[in-house]
Amino acid sequence: MPTNDPAPSGSLRSPPEGIFPSFDSLIGSIQQVAKDQGFGIVKLRASNYRDHKPTRYDLVCDRGGVKYNSTAKKRNPSTRKVDCPWRAKAVCEVQLGNQWRFQVQNDQHNHEPRVLSGNPSQDNTPTVQSIRSLTNKMDRMSHDMTQAFDRIEQRLDSIEKRLEAMDSRIGTVEARMSNMETRGTGMEGVPSLERPKDKLDTK
Secondary structure (H helix, E strand, O other), rough: OOOOOOOOOOOOOOOOOOOEOOOOHHHHHHHHHHHHHHHEEEEEEEEEEOEEEEEEEEEOOOOOOOOOOOOOOOOOHHOOOOOOOEHHHHHHHHOOOOOOEEEEEEEOOOOOOOOOOOOHHHHHHHHHHHHHHHHHHHHHHHHHHHHHHHHHHHHHHHHHHHHHHHHHHHHHHHHHHHHHHHHHHHHHOOOOOOOOOOOOOOO
């Protein structure tokens, strides 16, 4: 019965780390190596989008996750979730000419190798593929929404600054008009400097 203890040394060896020209070639290679070792590798999440495309995938053992007990269907013991700690990542690196680097982060398993059978892997069933596709779409939507909110906040900040500048200008104009009115009021009591015309003597 699986436990949380690491698998015995020498069993379930991880695929070798390396550089791959694309993510498809990377995932295909490591999944084949893992299958030969008796376990599966699946994508946990996609992140770090660049030009609407993920540049990082977090990878886990297909037996990672919390164990789920269900009486609806009797599952194959070799596919049950046992919270396996094995983890890795695939990252597209610009300094490598946008090639993909595979790196193992936790090399430990807590279960025995899977006994290979003639049945196709459950990782490739339509249901699993649909769930993965939906997860990737949700990650992309979340990323796009975050960027959209950032752009909206930037525009609101710009509008707020413009309004503040307009308020400042209006205040300056009002102050000038007030000064002009004050000057006009003060000049009303000043006697005229114009000399009166001399009256002509009439005889």
